[in-house]
Amino acid sequence: MLSIRQLGVSFTQYDQGLNQRQLTVITDLDLEVQAGEVVAVVGASGSGKSLLAHAVLGILPDNAQVTGSLRFKGQPLTPARCAQLRGQDIALIPQSVGYLDPLMKVGPQVRRVAQLGGLSKAAAQTAVGRTFNRYDLLPSTQGRYPFQISGGMARRVLVATAVVSQADLVIADEPTPGLHPEIATETLTHLRELADEGRGVMVITHDIEAALQIADRVAVFYAGTTVEIAAAADFPERLRHPYTQALWRSLPQNDFIPVPGHQPSPDQLPTGCLFSDRCPWFTPDCAAERPALRSVRGGLVRCIHAD
Amino acid sequence: MQTNGLVGQGLWFRYSPRHPWTVRDISLSVGQGEVVGLMAPSGYGKTTLAKLLAGYLSPHRGSVLVEGNPLPRRGYCPVQLIFQNPELTVNPRWRIERILREGQAPTQLDRLGVHPGWLRRYPHELSGGELQRVAIARVLNPATRYLIADEITAMLDANTQAQIWQTVLAYVQQHQLGLLVIGHDAALLKRLCVGGASPKENRILDLTQPTTALVPQF
Ligand code: SF4
Numbered sequence: 001m002l003s004i005r006q007l008g009v010s011f012t013q014y015d016q017g018l019n020q021r022q023l024t025v026i027t028d029l030d031l032e033v034q035a036g037e038v039v040a041v042v043g044a045s046g047s048g049k050s051l052l053a054h055a056v057l058g059i060l061p062d063n064a065q066v067t068g069s070l071r072f073k074g075q076p077l078t079p080a081r082c083a084q085l086r087g088q089d090i091a092l093i094p095q096s097v098g099y100l101d102p103l104m105k106v107g108p109q110v111r112r113v114a115q116l117g118g119l120s121k122a123a124a125q126t127a128v129g130r131t132f133n134r135y136d137l138l139p140s141t142q143g144r145y146p147f148q149i150s151g152g153m154a155r156r157v158l159v160a161t162a163v164v165s166q167a168d169l170v171i172a173d174e175p176t177p178g179l180h181p182e183i184a185t186e187t188l189t190h191l192r193e194l195a196d197e198g199r200g201v202m203v204i205t206h207d208i209e210a211a212l213q214i215a216d217r218v219a220v221f222y223a224g225t226t227v228e229i230a231a232a233a234d235f236p237e238r239l240r241h242p243y244t245q246a247l248w249r250s251l252p253q254n255d256f257i258p259v260p261g262h263q264p265s266p267d268q269l270p271t272g273c274l275f276s277d278r279c280p281w282f283t284p285d286c287a288a289e290r291p292a293l294r295s296v297r298g299g300l301v302r303c304i305h306a307d
Numbered sequence: 308m309q310t311n312g313l314v315g316q317g318l319w320f321r322y323s324p325r326h327p328w329t330v331r332d333i334s335l336s337v338g339q340g341e342v343v344g345l346m347a348p349s350g351y352g353k354t355t356l357a358k359l360l361a362g363y364l365s366p367h368r369g370s371v372l373v374e375g376n377p378l379p380r381r382g383y384c385p386v387q388l389i390f391q392n393p394e395l396t397v398n399p400r401w402r403i404e405r406i407l408r409e410g411q412a413p414t415q416l417d418r419l420g421v422h423p424g425w426l427r428r429y430p431h432e433l434s435g436g437e438l439q440r441v442a443i444a445r446v447l448n449p450a451t452r453y454l455i456a457d458e459i460t461a462m463l464d465a466n467t468q469a470q471i472w473q474t475v476l477a478y479v480q481q482h483q484l485g486l487l488v489i490g491h492d493a494a495l496l497k498r499l500c501v502g503g504a505s506p507k508e509n510r511i512l513d514l515t516q517p518t519t520a521l522v523p524q525f
Contacts, residue, residue: 046434206464250469252498258469
């Protein structure tokens with residue numbers, strides 16, 4: 001459904017002295033999302049996870065330079081096509097109700113999304129009623145303003161919004177932080193259901209545990225690239241990339257021991273492997289060129305020494 | 308009544324007389340060298356409670372005492388608060404070096420991974436994770452005796468989270484600070500507060516439990 005090949009996103013930045021800096025925020029990124037599956041995008045903070053969503057939704061800032069290919073249902077995602085698909089075929093579930101219009105009641109707001117998706121006003125109203133019912137939102141919720149609903153209800157309204165849009169591809173951006181564990185689980189279950197009904201779901205999260213509850217596959221991001229694409233079942237024993245392994249070990253329920261160092265700065269990316277300055281397996285070969293994404297034990301990994 | 312440590316006694320707070328109580332009769336204490344966890348998803352008044360304990364807000368009823376004394380009205384507060392979003396606590400028009408000079412001299416820049424190259428930059432030129440390291444470096448100084456960490460790594464990946472906490476815990480232990488960790492991640496609180504960094508008996512309190520005196524969970 002969604003196919004991303006060799007995506008690159010960069011910005012040209014000018015500082016006070018009119019010095020030009022080239023910021024490469026996404027490099028050689030590959031990702032597929034099929035109908036009926038949940039793909040989780042996890043990885044380092046600031047590794048370009050949200051920018052990937054922005055690229056798919058066609059909402060990158062104007063000064064972004066995009067290379068590589070983005071295809072949706074076989075056709076290239078041009079900016080014009082993005083604008084046309086956004087909210088209809090491709091829906092975003094945002095991080096918080098902060099994205100809802102604070103001055104508009106919840107019901108009309110969700111109905112508007114359904115109408116944008118092509119339903120008549122009456123059909124949209126029926127769809128909203130049915131969807132609210134499905135997510136245990138009382139009919140009276142429709143008459144409330146976003147600030148009048150609880151955090152758990154807000155999550156369900158945001159999921160309902162994606163459902164009434166009839167989108168085939170749903171992108172959820174950090175759906176769980178700050179939620180009560182029960183509500184987080186409920187939200188994740190709803191995302192899984194969307195995939196089971198035949199949609200493609202991409203979940204962007206820094207919470208690996210949450211991702212593993214529902215994902216079929218997990219794409220691990222580091223410094224703007226996919227370092228590994230693994231089946232959820234590969235965690236933790238069958239992981240291929242040293243960064244993925246380190247990320248797993250650093251969880252508080254595991255060793256809580258981090259790898260030292262930091263992601264390379266986007267204006268000073270190394271020529272070789274992006275993880276080379278922190279990698280315990282480093283050899284001089286790693287610095288020669290960017291490792292290609294290659295197939296290892298049924299998954300994909302961008303590391304020359306993974307086996 | 309307890310006089311050692313940071314003690315909040317019978318705290319009540321609401322934002323206006325027309326609002327319901329955000330904080331209702333909460334009492335809790337953090338001793339020197341003690342790490343206390345406070346389990347709280349959003350919507351339980353945790354941030355308001357944190358602000359009361361650090362003197363950003365005054366309780367309508369109840370008191371906040373440090374070693375038996377009220378919080379100082381001016382000058383550097385010995386109770387320092389770190390938020391989830393560092394953007395809200397730094398002056399956006401100051402360079403990082405000035406932000407760091409504002410308090411006492413920070414001692415942990417290197418260990419927190421605050422890169423010297425960041426010092427000449429402005430807050431918006433750093434990522435959220437980078438700016439959070441700056442915000443933490445700013446309060447790890449000798450004048451800080453108690454630290455309240457309100458979901459400080461909730462938006463960060465596990466490796467960055469572990470890096471930040473290992474540094475903070477080592478500092479807290481070395482200088483015998485009291486630390487109140489507020490969060491919703493049970494695994495993290497357990498790691499930080501139970502049998503972890505501090506040799507004293509540590510506690511995790513649950514703000515969602517209907518009780519006035521917060522009780523240990525583990
Ligand atoms: S290519 Fe080399 S430096 Fe990069 S992850 Fe693999 S072993 Fe480490």
